[in-house]
Amino acid sequence: MSDSLSPLTQVWTPLTIGTMTVKHRIMVTGHTQLYGKDEIISDRHIAYYQERARGGAALLVLEQQAVHPAGMNYHAGCIAWERRVIPQYEKLAAAVHQFGCKQFVQLFACGTQGKGTMYIDHWRPLWAASRVPSVIYNETPMVMEQEQIDEILKGFGESAVNAQLAGIDGVEVHAAHSQLLGEFLSPVFNKRTDRYGGSVRNRCQFVIEIGEAIRKRVGSEFTLGLRLSFDEFLGTAGITPEQAEEQLEIFAATGLFNFFNISGGGYHTLHVAVAPMGSVPEGFMVPFGKRAKDVVGERARVFIVGRIIDVRMAEQILVDGAADMVAMTRAHMADPFIVNKSREGREDEITRCVGANVCIGRLIDNVEVTCVMNPVMGRERQWGEGSLKRVAQGGAKKIAVIGGGPAGLKCAAVAAKRGHKVTLYEQTSELGGHLNLLKRLPTRAGWQAAIDNLARPLEKAGVEVRLQTVATTDLIVDEQPDIVICATGASYDRTGYSPYRIDRETIPGVAQSYVLDIADAVQKAHADVTSLGKRVLILDETDGYLPLGLAEMLANGGGHVEVITPHLFVGEDTLKTLEMPHLFPRLKAAGVTLSAQQFIEAITDHQVEIHDIWGGERRTVTVDTVILAMMRSPNDALFHDLRSSFKAIHRIGDAVAPRKLEAVIYEGEKMGREV
Numbered sequence: 001m002s003d004s005l006s007p008l009t010q011v012w013t014p015l016t017i018g019t020m021t022v023k024h025r026i027m028v029t030g031h032t033q034l035y036g037k038d039e040i041i042s043d044r045h046i047a048y049y050q051e052r053a054r055g056g057a058a059l060l061v062l063e064q065q066a067v068h069p070a071g072m073n074y075h076a077g078c079i080a081w082e083r084r085v086i087p088q089y090e091k092l093a094a095a096v097h098q099f100g101c102k103q104f105v106q107l108f109a110c111g112t113q114g115k116g117t118m119y120i121d122h123w124r125p126l127w128a129a130s131r132v133p134s135v136i137y138n139e140t141p142m143v144m145e146q147e148q149i150d151e152i153l154k155g156f157g158e159s160a161v162n163a164q165l166a167g168i169d170g171v172e173v174h175a176a177h178s179q180l181l182g183e184f185l186s187p188v189f190n191k192r193t194d195r196y197g198g199s200v201r202n203r204c205q206f207v208i209e210i211g212e213a214i215r216k217r218v219g220s221e222f223t224l225g226l227r228l229s230f231d232e233f234l235g236t237a238g239i240t241p242e243q244a245e246e247q248l249e250i251f252a253a254t255g256l257f258n259f260f261n262i263s264g265g266g267y268h269t270l271h272v273a274v275a276p277m278g279s280v281p282e283g284f285m286v287p288f289g290k291r292a293k294d295v296v297g298e299r300a301r302v303f304i305v306g307r308i309i310d311v312r313m314a315e316q317i318l319v320d321g322a323a324d325m326v327a328m329t330r331a332h333m334a335d336p337f338i339v340n341k342s343r344e345g346r347e348d349e350i351t352r353c354v355g356a357n358v359c360i361g362r363l364i365d366n367v368e369v370t371c372v373m374n375p376v377m378g379r380e381r382q383w384g385e386g387s388l389k390r391v392a393q394g395g396a397k398k399i400a401v402i403g404g405g406p407a408g409l410k411c412a413a414v415a416a417k418r419g420h421k422v423t424l425y426e427q428t429s430e431l432g433g434h435l436n437l438l439k440r441l442p443t444r445a446g447w448q449a450a451i452d453n454l455a456r457p458l459e460k461a462g463v464e465v466r467l468q469t470v471a472t473t474d475l476i477v478d479e480q481p482d483i484v485i486c487a488t489g490a491s492y493d494r495t496g497y498s499p500y501r502i503d504r505e506t507i508p509g510v511a512q513s514y515v516l517d518i519a520d521a522v523q524k525a526h527a528d529v530t531s532l533g534k535r536v537l538i539l540d541e542t543d544g545y546l547p548l549g550l551a552e553m554l555a556n557g558g559g560h561v562e563v564i565t566p567h568l569f570v571g572e573d574t575l576k577t578l579e580m581p582h583l584f585p586r587l588k589a590a591g592v593t594l595s596a597q598q599f600i601e602a603i604t605d606h607q608v609e610i611h612d613i614w615g616g617e618r619r620t621v622t623v624d625t626v627i628l629a630m631m632r633s634p635n636d637a638l639f640h641d642l643r644s645s646f647k648a649i650h651r652i653g654d655a656v657a658p659r660k661l662e663a664v665i666y667e668g669e670k671m672g673r674e675v
């Protein structure tokens with residue numbers, strides 16, 4: 001085994017945290033997956049964590065576990081205060097310990113960041129430090145009195161004992177991200193005038209009492225720490241780094257805590273806490289780690305997080321004395337084996353997190369979390385390490401995969417890894433399909449890393465790639481493959497058909513030469529940003545990044561751009577992926593007009609008539625170009641042609657039905673495993 005990262009001296013050294021020792025310095029912070037069953041972590045969870053332990057991580061923090069019914073905020077979220085959680089915690093501890101990995105549990109209460117009517121069996125008012133509703137949930141909470149404070153204190157104590165009894169290695173109290181304890185610490189959320197509010201010291205009081213309540217139950221030997229937001233990114237209104245330093249001094253002086261896990265942001269600034277592609281420099285919170293270490297000294301360990309996706313950066317952070325442990329959280333969602341691969345000189349095999357934020361988008365949607373780059377995430381029980389079945393001796397088939405987009409790439413690599421002889425046909429000169437459109441937009445160069453993630457394994461698996469090869473029926477028939485897989489993708493619809501106007505099949509005037517689909521428009525604008533003229537109208541029904549990124553590109557090039565959508569607001573999906581708060585200020589600054597709940601009535605001679613979907617007056621705008629980002633249609637003609645020539649023929653991805661990226665990559669993986 002080569003050890004190409006052997007010059008890395010710090011990252012592979014063990015660390016003592018309280019009374020326990022981790023084998024090296026790379027960890028994974030808590031991240032909610034919504035895999036819970038009956039409010040308890042499920043076997044899906046355990047398989048997920050075990051895979052990261054097997055992959056080499058030194059320390060894993062289990063996703064937030066509520067300490068009280070008033071603390072729960074997601075369906076399929078989990079609790080910790082009842083004894084019935086212990087068996088699954090035991091199973092989790094055993095599963096990760098097998099690989100020399102340590103496991104903490106994160107304990108929390110949601111405060112104002114939830115919905116009081118989420119669980120039908122216990123509707124309740126939200127409990128919060130003060131009467132400050134969540135910017136996301138917008139529900140006025142009840143201000144906690146001593147009775148509720150005591151209940152929460154008891155819940156933390158009970159929950160920590162459960163973790164300890166189960167053989168979990170430590171407990172992290174979640175006091176970051178403007179959940180309940182983060183609210184108590186924050187001047188934005190805590191307006192109290194009693195002993196829990198008013199000064200930095202008073203705002204720390206509740207967290208200190210929680211530390212004391214836990215210590216009383218688990219003793220001084222059990223590892224205990226805090227997760228804190230070092231900056232709420234709300235200017236002087238919120239927790240500032242200077243206040244965080246004061247808080248840290250107060251907490252460190254109590255001697256209650258063995259570690260401080262430094263994060264940043266809250267519900268107003270989740271887009272910084274879980275920063276998407278192209279929005280922040282990698283390791284952007286590292287200076288917070290350094291400042292935290294300067295305050296804490298040797299009294300406790302400091303962990304740092306924030307878009308760290310490479311072990312070399314972790315090494316540098318440690319060398320610079322900016323943390324004791326480095327968290328690479330989404331990096332482990334994308335590739336559970338990132339540590340072992342880095343350590344063993346197999347960095348070229350790492351599937352890198354690209355910051356697409358499909359993961360957090362799914363959490364915000366309240367559905368089970370997975371990673372767009374890693375369809376195995378959450379499916380480790382079926383598809384985890386060692387599950388790929390090699391084809392039997394003599395059973396290898398000659399497979400033609402047609403289309404080098406995400407589904408085709410994934411399918412080809414997986415099928416070839418199993419031993420099949422795979423040829424991939426791609427008609428253009430580059431692999432990646434529609435990701436090549438995205439990567440051409442401002443700040444989106446990171447999509448090339450996604451293409452690399454998908455394309456890199458082809459060579460190792462022995463896939464023969466034929467670029468600039470149009471796979472005609474004749475060509476494929478001549479090649480005589482045993483199996484044909486059509487991954488021919490989809491094309492943007494130019495008919496103007498919209499589910500918003502089911503009374504008609506088209507938009508009158510849509511056939512004009514200055515009406516383009518979004519794919520053509522991106523290509524043209526990329527070649528010459530002025531080629532679409534000065535005045536551009538984009539009709540968006542995708543809710544995604546592509547039309548907005550094009551709007552930004554055109555506006556930066558001097559164009560006057562308006563984006564309209566019939567939907568409730570423009571770019572809905574970019575809110576879930578936390579891209580909106582980064583992108584929209586740029587769009588506004590560039591002068592892009594965003595108009596929701598509007599649709600095109602007709603296009604005539606560079607005039608576009610626009611109607612509001614609720615009625616009222618119509619308006620007409622003069623344009624050089626109209627761009628349609630509407631439905632897509634499968635490119636399935638070849639599939640239907642080839643069907644009469646091949647018995648073993650399949651189609652996958654957008655060629656079946658155009659869908660989101662994560663769905664088509666999943667389908668590529670599935671076909672690659674089953675074929």
Ligand SMILES: Cc1cc2nc3c(=O)[nH]c(=O)nc-3n(C[C@H](O)[C@H](O)[C@H](O)COP(=O)(O)O)c2cc1C
Nearest residue numbers: 029030031032064305306307328329330359360363
């Ligand atoms: C899907 C998802 C769920 C998360 N859930 C939690 C959570 O339960 N508790 C928490 O403290 N942080 C949570 N986070 C934040 C992460 O712990 C981490 O701080 C964040 O992903 C930034 O680190 P990274 O850039 O290494 O991914 C979550 C992040 C993601 C992407």
Ligand code: SF4
Nearest residue numbers: 353354356357359371
């Ligand atoms: S979905 Fe995107 S951001 Fe989330 S872990 Fe996967 S690659 Fe990273």
